[in-house]
Amino acid sequence: MSSYMPRALHKTALILFPAFDWCIRPDHPEREERLLYTRDQLIEEGLEDVENILFFNPELATFHDINRVHLCVPSAEKLLTESHLISAGGTLRAARAVMEKEADKAFAIVRPPGHHAMQTVFGDRGFCVINIEAIMVEYIRHHYGIRKIAIIDTDCHHGDGTQDIFYNDPDTLFISMHQDGRTLYPGSGFLHETGGPAAEGYTVNIPLPPNTCDAGFDMVMERVVMPILDEFEPELIINSAGQDNHYTDPITNMNFTAQGYARLNRLLDPDICVLEGGYSIEGALPYTNLGIILAMAGMDFSQVREPDYDPNRFVQPPEMTRYIEALCAKALRVFAGRGSRKHEAQQRRIVTNQKNIFYDTTGFHVQEKTSYHLCPECPGYSEINASGNNRHLHAYTVPFNACPRCQGEAKDMFTKSKPEAGKINVLQDRLEDIYETK
Amino acid sequence: MIIGVDVGGTHADGVLLDGDILVAKHKVSVDQRHLTEVIITLLQQLMPGDRCKLQRIHLSSTLCTNAIVTGALEPVGMLLQAGPGMNPDFFARSCPTWFLDGAIDHRGQILRDPDPGKIDAAAVAMRREGINSIGIVTKFSHRNNRHELQVAEQLAGRFAHVSLGHRISGLPNFPRRVYSTWLNSALAPQFSLFKNALEQGLRHLGITCPCHVLKADGGTIPFSRASQFPCESVHSGPSASVMGCLALAAQQDDAILLDIGGTTTDIALLVDGAPLLEPYGVNVADRPTLIRALKTISIGLGGDSKVAWHNGTFAIGPERQGTSMAEGGVSPTPTDAMVVLGKLSVGSPQKAAMAMLALCPKEAPEYTATLLLESFVEHIRLAVETMIEEVFSRPVYTVAALLHRRRIQPKRIIAIGGPAAALQSFLAEAMFLPCTVPANYEVANAIGAARARLTVQASLYADTGDGRLSIPELSCLETISDRYTMLDAENRLKAAVSLLVAEMGMKSCPEIDFLERLELNVVRGFAASGKILNLKAQIRPGLTTI
Numbered sequence: 001m002s003s004y005m006p007r008a009l010h011k012t013a014l015i016l017f018p019a020f021d022w023c024i025r026p027d028h029p030e031r032e033e034r035l036l037y038t039r040d041q042l043i044e045e046g047l048e049d050v051e052n053i054l055f056f057n058p059e060l061a062t063f064h065d066i067n068r069v070h071l072c073v074p075s076a077e078k079l080l081t082e083s084h085l086i087s088a089g090g091t092l093r094a095a096r097a098v099m100e101k102e103a104d105k106a107f108a109i110v111r112p113p114g115h116h117a118m119q120t121v122f123g124d125r126g127f128c129v130i131n132i133e134a135i136m137v138e139y140i141r142h143h144y145g146i147r148k149i150a151i152i153d154t155d156c157h158h159g160d161g162t163q164d165i166f167y168n169d170p171d172t173l174f175i176s177m178h179q180d181g182r183t184l185y186p187g188s189g190f191l192h193e194t195g196g197p198a199a200e201g202y203t204v205n206i207p208l209p210p211n212t213c214d215a216g217f218d219m220v221m222e223r224v225v226m227p228i229l230d231e232f233e234p235e236l237i238i239n240s241a242g243q244d245n246h247y248t249d250p251i252t253n254m255n256f257t258a259q260g261y262a263r264l265n266r267l268l269d270p271d272i273c274v275l276e277g278g279y280s281i282e283g284a285l286p287y288t289n290l291g292i293i294l295a296m297a298g299m300d301f302s303q304v305r306e307p308d309y310d311p312n313r314f315v316q317p318p319e320m321t322r323y324i325e326a327l328c329a330k331a332l333r334v335f336a337g338r339g340s341r342k343h344e345a346q347q348r349r350i351v352t353n354q355k356n357i358f359y360d361t362t363g364f365h366v367q368e369k370t371s372y373h374l375c376p377e378c379p380g381y382s383e384i385n386a387s388g389n390n391r392h393l394h395a396y397t398v399p400f401n402a403c404p405r406c407q408g409e410a411k412d413m414f415t416k417s418k419p420e421a422g423k424i425n426v427l428q429d430r431l432e433d434i435y436e437t438k
Numbered sequence: 439m440i441i442g443v444d445v446g447g448t449h450a451d452g453v454l455l456d457g458d459i460l461v462a463k464h465k466v467s468v469d470q471r472h473l474t475e476v477i478i479t480l481l482q483q484l485m486p487g488d489r490c491k492l493q494r495i496h497l498s499s500t501l502c503t504n505a506i507v508t509g510a511l512e513p514v515g516m517l518l519q520a521g522p523g524m525n526p527d528f529f530a531r532s533c534p535t536w537f538l539d540g541a542i543d544h545r546g547q548i549l550r551d552p553d554p555g556k557i558d559a560a561a562v563a564m565r566r567e568g569i570n571s572i573g574i575v576t577k578f579s580h581r582n583n584r585h586e587l588q589v590a591e592q593l594a595g596r597f598a599h600v601s602l603g604h605r606i607s608g609l610p611n612f613p614r615r616v617y618s619t620w621l622n623s624a625l626a627p628q629f630s631l632f633k634n635a636l637e638q639g640l641r642h643l644g645i646t647c648p649c650h651v652l653k654a655d656g657g658t659i660p661f662s663r664a665s666q667f668p669c670e671s672v673h674s675g676p677s678a679s680v681m682g683c684l685a686l687a688a689q690q691d692d693a694i695l696l697d698i699g700g701t702t703t704d705i706a707l708l709v710d711g712a713p714l715l716e717p718y719g720v721n722v723a724d725r726p727t728l729i730r731a732l733k734t735i736s737i738g739l740g741g742d743s744k745v746a747w748h749n750g751t752f753a754i755g756p757e758r759q760g761t762s763m764a765e766g767g768v769s770p771t772p773t774d775a776m777v778v779l780g781k782l783s784v785g786s787p788q789k790a791a792m793a794m795l796a797l798c799p800k801e802a803p804e805y806t807a808t809l810l811l812e813s814f815v816e817h818i819r820l821a822v823e824t825m826i827e828e829v830f831s832r833p834v835y836t837v838a839a840l841l842h843r844r845r846i847q848p849k850r851i852i853a854i855g856g857p858a859a860a861l862q863s864f865l866a867e868a869m870f871l872p873c874t875v876p877a878n879y880e881v882a883n884a885i886g887a888a889r890a891r892l893t894v895q896a897s898l899y900a901d902t903g904d905g906r907l908s909i910p911e912l913s914c915l916e917t918i919s920d921r922y923t924m925l926d927a928e929n930r931l932k933a934a935v936s937l938l939v940a941e942m943g944m945k946s947c948p949e950i951d952f953l954e955r956l957e958l959n960v961v962r963g964f965a966a967s968g969k970i971l972n973l974k975a976q977i978r979p980g981l982t983t984i
Binding site (some may be wrong): 290 | 724813
C-alpha cells in the first residue's frame, strides 16, 4: 500500500453494489439511478486505494438462506429475482468478511432494501421483499454460532419487518428510531410494541417527532441506545442503516445531516451496517454513505458536508427537545421492564396475536394469526396461519434457541397437519436448518 | 522498417524490423547518466543502408524511472480543490500543497467558485519557494474542468510547467489524478532536456522519421505528445516485454506471460489474446496513479535468487547475492539447479553440484535440483492463481456483469528470459499447460517496443438534464440537447478519438472499442428529467501490421 494514501484505523469491507440494471419501476424511488451518485463519490474519493478499506462483490444468497428466515408464499423461487438474491448475498458477504476476520467491520451498500419484509412474504412491501438483515442474522447464527445480536434500525421508517421476525426472540435486541408512525409509512413502531411474550422488552421503539434534528438523534443515542447496548452486551451490533432521516429526503420529514449520521455511527460502532432506505440520491446519499464509511473505518469525517449544509439551519425547538427527552425516559423503561410478563404468559401456554399486513406495492392485505407456544426452557415455537391474495399458509417455526422438546412438538404438529388444496404447510426448523413444505 | 529500442537497467537492446522480420539486433551496456548516447549508439548500429526506408523509431527508456529512483524530479507545487469529502491533508506528504476553496459535485455541477485571492496567494508562496512546476487538480474535474482551467488561466505565464488533472485522465479517483498530475509536472523539465538532446542526436544521424515512445499500456505516442505528458512514458519496460511476447508468440486465447530474469519474474495475462490492463493505473514512486498500464506483477524470484533450505521447504529470493555458484557466486541459486540437470550450460557443473549439496547434504544433487525447480515454478503458479483471482474479484456494478463474470482460463504459457527454456518442462507440468519459449526472446523487449502501435483512450460523460457533455482528455465541455442519445455519444467520442489520433500524426485510425457503456434515467419528482450517459473509448494495445 502507498504511504501517500490515508490508512483506515479499522479494516473496513465495503460491498458496494448499485445494481445499475434493476428497478421496481423506472420512476420508482427504488430505481437504477439510486446509488449512482454514491458510487461516483466513493470512487472519486479514492476509497479503493485507502489502506484497510476493501471492496468486495456480493455473492448470491441461496433459497436455503432465504427459507431459514422467511415463509414465502407461494415460494421463494417464485417471488424473488436474482437482484434480491444479490442484495441479500451482499449482506452475507459482509457477514463473512467480519466473521472470518477479513475485516473488522463491513458495510453492505446494496439495493433493494429489506427491513419492511416480515417473516411471511406474499409480495413486495415498502420496497422490500426479503429482509436482508434478518437473513444475515440467521446466517451468522447458523454458520458462526453467535447468539446475542443487536439490530439498531436508524432508517426513518419503522423497521416493522425486522421487528416482526425477531419479536419473540430475547437474544435479538431490536431498537428502531424512526419518524412517528402517525405521520409516516408503515404507521407502526410505537412505544407499546415491546416484544412477544417470551421477549418482552427486547423490542424498543423510539417514534420521533417530524423535524427531529441532529440534537434529537444524539440524545436518543446517548440516553437510550448506548445504555441499553451496554446492558444487553451483544456479541454483534448491526446498524440497519437507512439514510432517509436526512433533511433533503423527498419522502420523509426529518432534519438529520451527514455529520449526524457519521457521529451516530462513530458512537454506535457497529460491526456491520446494511443500507436500507434513503431516497435523496443526489443531495444526501453520496455524503451520508461516505460519512458512515469514514466513521466505521475510524477516519476523519469532519469535512463530509452536504453542499447546502449550514449548522445553524436546523436548530431543534426547546419543546421538541423536551418531548424527545420524555420519549427517551419511556423507551428506557421498556427495556428496564424486560421479561416482566414472561411468567404470566407461560401460565397461559399459548398466546395468540392477530394482525393485518398491507402489501403496498401491488395493494392487497394478508390476515395473519401467530400462536406462540411458550415454554419455561426456551422462547418456544410459533404457529402461523396467514391468508391473502387467494393463498393460505400454515407454518411452524422453531427458533435457533428452542429446546429439543419444543422442536419435537413443532415437528409432530407439522406431521399431523393435513395437506389441503390451496394451502401450504411449512416446517421451518432453524435448529436443524430444515425447511419442509407439504 | 521500424527500429525498436528498449533501455533496461544494465543494458539496452535494439532491433531493426522489416514487417515482422528481424533484420538486425544489437545490444550495448548502459550508463544511466548518458541515456541519449546509449540510444544514439544503438541507432547508428541498426540504421538500414537506405535511410529512407526507416519509417519510425520506437523507444522504451528508463529516463523517468531513473529520475524517480535518483530523486532527480523537479520540485512541484500542487493547487488542489478537494471539496467535501475525505480530509485531504494527506496530499501534503507528497509535495508542497495549497488547498483552494470552492467545489464541484459528483454530477459536475459547480457548487462554489474558488476565491481568486487564495489562488494568487498560493502562486506567490510557490514562487517564493522557488517552485517552477505546478499541478492543478479539482475533485470531479473529469466531470467539469471549469475550475482547473480557471486557475490555469489566472496563473498563465507565471510557471514553466503547468499540468491540469483532467488532461491526464478522464477516469474518476481524485487522489490518483492528483498524483498523476504531480508526476507529470515533476518529470516535465527532465523529459524536455532528454527530448532536445535526442532530437539533436537524430539530426546528426540524418534521421527524419517520427520517433515514438512506449507507454505502460503497451502502446506508443509520438515524442511531441510525450513531452506534454511525460508521465505516460513511465513503466514502459514491462509493457515492452508483454508486447514482445505477443509479437513472438501471438495468441487468440487466454494465456500466461512470464518474463523470468535473474532477480525477478514478471507475470502478465492475456484475455482472448489481448493483454489485460490495470483498472485505473500503475503505481509510480509509491503513489497510485491514473497512468493506464498493462496489469503486470513482479515477484522476487529469478535464476540468481538466493536459495535456502528451511524446515523441509526451499526459501527462494527475494534477495540475490551475486551470481550462481556455478558462475563463482557464494550462495546456491535456481541457476545451479538448472546446470545440475543439464538444462543450462553456464559455469562449472561441479560447483553447481556443490551448491545442491550445500542445500541438502544427504541427497543426490539431481534430486535436490529437481525439488528446487519444482518449488520455483510452484511459487510462480501460486502468484498467477492469486492474480487471476484478484482480476475476477474486481468490483462490478450491474446484475448482468455480476452474473456473467468470466474467470481467466489460461490455455498456454509463454515464457521468456534467461532461465525460461530451462524451466519450460517444469512450468508445463506444474500448471498442466503447454509452455512456449519463443525464439529471439533475448530481444523480446526491443521487438515489443518496435511492434507496439499507437494507443489512445478517451471518456465521455453527458448529462442531458443539465445539457452538458464532458470529454476531459480533450478539455472539451459542450452544451447538448435534452434528446442526446447513446448513439450521439458514441459518434462524438469516436470523433474525439479520431482527432487525437490525427493530432499524433497517424493517417488512419485503428478500430475503436467502446467500454463501460452506462445509461441511466435521471428522475426528479416522479418524472424523467434527463439521462446520464457514460462511455469510454480506446484503441486497445496491439501490434502494428506493416
